[in-house]
Amino acid sequence: MEGLLGGFIVALKPMNLVFCFGGALIGTLIGVLPGLGPTAAIAMLLPLTIGLDPVSAIIMIAGIYYGASYGGSTTAILVKIPGEAQSVVTCLDGYKMAQQGRAGSAIAIAAIGSFVAGTVGALAIGLISMPLVEFAIRFGPAENLSLLLLGFIVILVLAKGNVVKSLIMIAAGLLLSMVGQDVITGQPRFTLGIPELTDGFGVVVVAMGIFGLGEVFENVEKFRTRSMQAVPVGSLMPTKEDWKRSAMPIARGSVLGFLIGLLPGGGATLASFISYGVEKKFTKHPEEFGNGAVEGVAGPEAANNAGAAGSFIPLLALGLPGNPVTALLLGALIVHNVTPGPLMIQERPEIFWGVIASMYVGNVMLVALNLPLIGIWVQLLKVPYRALYAALILFMIIGAYSLNNNPVEVLLLLLFGVLGYGLRKLRFDTAPLILAFVLGGPIEFNLRQTMMLARDPLDYLMGRPIALTILAFGLLLIVLPMFSKVRQKLMVARAVNEL
Amino acid sequence: MSDSASGRQNGLIDRLRPRLGAVVGIACGLIGIVASLQLPLGTSRLLGPGAVPLLLSLAMTGLSLALFVKPGPDEADADEEDGGLHGAMMVALVALMIGAFALLLTWLGFIVAGIALMYGLYAVGEERLVSAKALLRAVLTALAAYLLFVVALSVNMPAGTLWGY
Numbered sequence: 001m002e003g004l005l006g007g008f009i010v011a012l013k014p015m016n017l018v019f020c021f022g023g024a025l026i027g028t029l030i031g032v033l034p035g036l037g038p039t040a041a042i043a044m045l046l047p048l049t050i051g052l053d054p055v056s057a058i059i060m061i062a063g064i065y066y067g068a069s070y071g072g073s074t075t076a077i078l079v080k081i082p083g084e085a086q087s088v089v090t091c092l093d094g095y096k097m098a099q100q101g102r103a104g105s106a107i108a109i110a111a112i113g114s115f116v117a118g119t120v121g122a123l124a125i126g127l128i129s130m131p132l133v134e135f136a137i138r139f140g141p142a143e144n145l146s147l148l149l150l151g152f153i154v155i156l157v158l159a160k161g162n163v164v165k166s167l168i169m170i171a172a173g174l175l176l177s178m179v180g181q182d183v184i185t186g187q188p189r190f191t192l193g194i195p196e197l198t199d200g201f202g203v204v205v206v207a208m209g210i211f212g213l214g215e216v217f218e219n220v221e222k223f224r225t226r227s228m229q230a231v232p233v234g235s236l237m238p239t240k241e242d243w244k245r246s247a248m249p250i251a252r253g254s255v256l257g258f259l260i261g262l263l264p265g266g267g268a269t270l271a272s273f274i275s276y277g278v279e280k281k282f283t284k285h286p287e288e289f290g291n292g293a294v295e296g297v298a299g300p301e302a303a304n305n306a307g308a309a310g311s312f313i314p315l316l317a318l319g320l321p322g323n324p325v326t327a328l329l330l331g332a333l334i335v336h337n338v339t340p341g342p343l344m345i346q347e348r349p350e351i352f353w354g355v356i357a358s359m360y361v362g363n364v365m366l367v368a369l370n371l372p373l374i375g376i377w378v379q380l381l382k383v384p385y386r387a388l389y390a391a392l393i394l395f396m397i398i399g400a401y402s403l404n405n406n407p408v409e410v411l412l413l414l415l416f417g418v419l420g421y422g423l424r425k426l427r428f429d430t431a432p433l434i435l436a437f438v439l440g441g442p443i444e445f446n447l448r449q450t451m452m453l454a455r456d457p458l459d460y461l462m463g464r465p466i467a468l469t470i471l472a473f474g475l476l477l478i479v480l481p482m483f484s485k486v487r488q489k490l491m492v493a494r495a496v497n498e499l
Numbered sequence: 500m501s502d503s504a505s506g507r508q509n510g511l512i513d514r515l516r517p518r519l520g521a522v523v524g525i526a527c528g529l530i531g532i533v534a535s536l537q538l539p540l541g542t543s544r545l546l547g548p549g550a551v552p553l554l555l556s557l558a559m560t561g562l563s564l565a566l567f568v569k570p571g572p573d574e575a576d577a578d579e580e581d582g583g584l585h586g587a588m589m590v591a592l593v594a595l596m597i598g599a600f601a602l603l604l605t606w607l608g609f610i611v612a613g614i615a616l617m618y619g620l621y622a623v624g625e626e627r628l629v630s631a632k633a634l635l636r637a638v639l640t641a642l643a644a645y646l647l648f649v650v651a652l653s654v655n656m657p658a659g660t661l662w663g664y
């Protein structure tokens with residue numbers, strides 16, 4: 001708790017409050033724009049933080065994250081367009097509530113649920129981080145490698161759709177990360193003699209291109225087909241009944257979301273989906289689910305916020321990003337010469353605890369400042385995307401150029417934007433690619449170090465129980481779903497025989 | 500284009516789409532294999548710079564081949580709309596304009612190149628080649644961006660060699 005208090009001292013410094021507020025506000029602004037979620041918002045705004053000191057930069061990026069998530073929920077409720085996957089569930093009942101003239105109530109419950117969950121998340125992080133870090137300090141290259149492999153396994157287990165496609169994306173992301181100097185020998189690889197590629201592709205340009213510009217391209221394609229109609233907001237004050245029905249879903253969503261967020265690959269999206277399912281089981285009004293049940297907004301919104309907080313633990317304590325947003329945060333930390341992992345809490349406690357405390361501060365700001373601003377966000381929704389997209393593109397171009405004051409960065413942004421658009425058209429999920437790109441350097445480095453240390457890799461692994469346990473856990477994650485599939489098939493076969 | 504022709508075209512795209520990704524993957528994998536083989540591979544204990552990329556390229560080729568043989572069902576979201584050929588052309592036009600901006604930026608300078616890009620993008624948005632409204636918006640956006648980024652945030656954007664800077 002001492003560390004958390006220290007974090008609050010950092011987060012409450014006037015300068016950091018300004019950056020937290022700025023991040024939350026700009027994040028909400030981008031998040032409110034249809035089709036642009038937290039990942040795209042962070043990717044677009046990363047260049048803005050380059051000149052800041054690392055603590056302020058990370059606090060601002062974290063603010064962008066919460067702001068964009070909050071903005072995404074607003075559009076999910078008002079126009080049924082979720083900013084990102086984590087707000088998809090909110091569309092189901094939130095939009096129905098809006099159609100019934102209860103949009104204001106839904107938005108307020110979402111904000112309050114997020115705030116409560118953020119508080120629970122920040123406190124829980126304070127309690128869990130230290131023991132986890134003390135354990136992780138014993139990690140060597142083999143354990144780090146196992147942990148990184150576990151991250152990939154979880155990404156695969158939870159990946160959307162075709163597993164082969166996700167594997168291809170992981171291979172592509174790892175290959176892209178290998179452009180530039182070799183991590184051990186320093187020899188240039190795949191640079192095609194272009195000096196700008198000697199340092200490899202920058203995570204900012206790759207993320208901004210694939211997530212940001214790729215998403216803008218996809219929206220440009222739908223200029224003619226996409227139409228939006230925002231519904232009136234109504235009163236922001238939830239009714240007594242709404243309060244009563246939301247209290248327990250918010251509490252359950254906070255705890256559940258945090259626990260799911262801890263899992264690599266878990267995070268906000270999975271948390272919101274599971275919370276919706278849980279609330280549907282607990283409710284006394286199951287018939288209202290999908291038709292404007294306030295529990296269907298309160299639970300998932302609390303869960304996705306707590307999940308987001310929980311997903312910071314593997315990132316900050318182990319250096320393991322569990323989802324695209326934390327992968328971008330990892331990239332941002334690396335850009336600022338901060339290496340997340342067990343040693344960070346000892347070497348840079350102000351960043352570790354400052355970010356955690358800023359989550360809480362950011363949530364307070366979102367509730368206190370954004371609820372009165374809902375009217376402005378609704379006005380923004382009325383501006384056609386045809387007019388907004390040009391400014392977004394210019395913003396990204398300036399961001400890319402400013403990284404090295406070089407127009408080649410703009411061309412690379414375009415290249416990755418086209419790649420991101422193409423992958424979306426071919427129905428590839430881009431999240432595994434970006435995760436693999438960010439983890440590519442560490443995974444190759446740890447693999448080659450492990451191979452150097454081990455005379456006989458199998459023998460070496462047998463002497464590393466932590467690495468072995470992590471790998472066994474990963475194997476279990478692959479095998480268990482197979483068994484459940486076999487069981488399902490057997491049950492179907494038995495049922496058919498009985499017929 | 501008539502509705503039936505457009506429908507036929509979309510049907511063809513939907514049939515080709517699952518395998519097109521696989522073909523691109525195979526091509527990238529093969530390029531990766533050739534490029535990796537140009538680098539030292541090292542030994543099993545001391546892996547060289549080409550070893551890991553070679554393994555990944557082989558994996559990518561193999562996986563893409565598997566996808567080509569068994570592409571699986573198309574994974575479009577139920578409510579996902581497609582912009583069709585018109586949408587794709589809009590994207591291509593926007594991409595071309597960004598490329599041209601990057602190539603001309605140093606020569607023309609940020610303000611002129613920025614106004615030209617913004618005009619192009621607003622004109623695409625309005626789907627009109629000549630538009631006074633688009634020009635006005637372009638000038639205002641580029642100037643606002645200049646004031647915010649160059650003047651207020653000290654981002655070093657080029658002033659243009661054409662004008663002697």
